[in-house]
Amino acid sequence: MLNWTIIQKSVWRIDKKKKVWFWDIIDIKTRYLIASRVSNTRTTGDAQRLMETAKRITGIMPKKIITDKLYAYWDAIELVFGADTEHVQSGPFAIGAAAILLISLFITLTRPEATGLSS
Numbered sequence: 672m673l674n675w676t677i678i679q680k681s682v683w684r685i686d687k688k689k690k691v692w693f694w695d696i697i698d699i700k701t702r703y704l705i706a707s708r709v710s711n712t713r714t715t716g717d718a719q720r721l722m723e724t725a726k727r728i729t730g731i732m733p734k735k736i737i738t739d740k741l742y743a744y745w746d747a748i749e750l751v752f753g754a755d756t757e758h759v760q761s762g763p764f765a766i767g768a769a770a771i772l773l774i775s776l777f778i779t780l781t782r783p784e785a786t787g788l789s790s
Contacts, residue, residue, distance in 0.1 A: 692717070696725045699737070705729060718747035726751060737761055 683691045694708040694717070710717040718741070726732070735757040737745040746763035748758045 672744055674726070680781050696721060713741060713743055715743040715746045715750075718743045718751050722751040732756060735759055 676776055683693070685691055689711070689731060692713055694710065696704060696705045696707075706721055706728060707726065708721040718763050722736075731751055736744070736748055736752075738758045738761070740760050744758065744760075748756055772782065
């Protein structure tokens with residue numbers, strides 16, 4: 672079974688009032704990006720849709736899901752995976768190398784000039 676990490680690595684401000692949230696699920700061992708989601712809110716429904724996408728793509732139940740302390744994950748994990756999946760809450764910096772990889776990807780995609788990939 673896989674262990675997944677969910678990372679909300681970025682918030683974009685569309686204007687002074689509107690935020691857009693970027694969510695990702697990665698496999699801890701392989702560091703594969705399993706699923707991504709963009710949303711205007713951070714609700715249980717948003718987390719649930721992200722996890723349902725990951726479950727559909729992989730066809731498996733993760734043994735453990737590591738998240739930050741956003742409360743929406745509690746219900747979403749229970750709704751999608753039931754009690755068989757362990758939910759581990761960590762601080763924002765405990766996610767470590769996985770977050771660094773995704774942040775690097777995010778910078779590459781959104782600011783190619785920072786990596787020298789722009790034309």
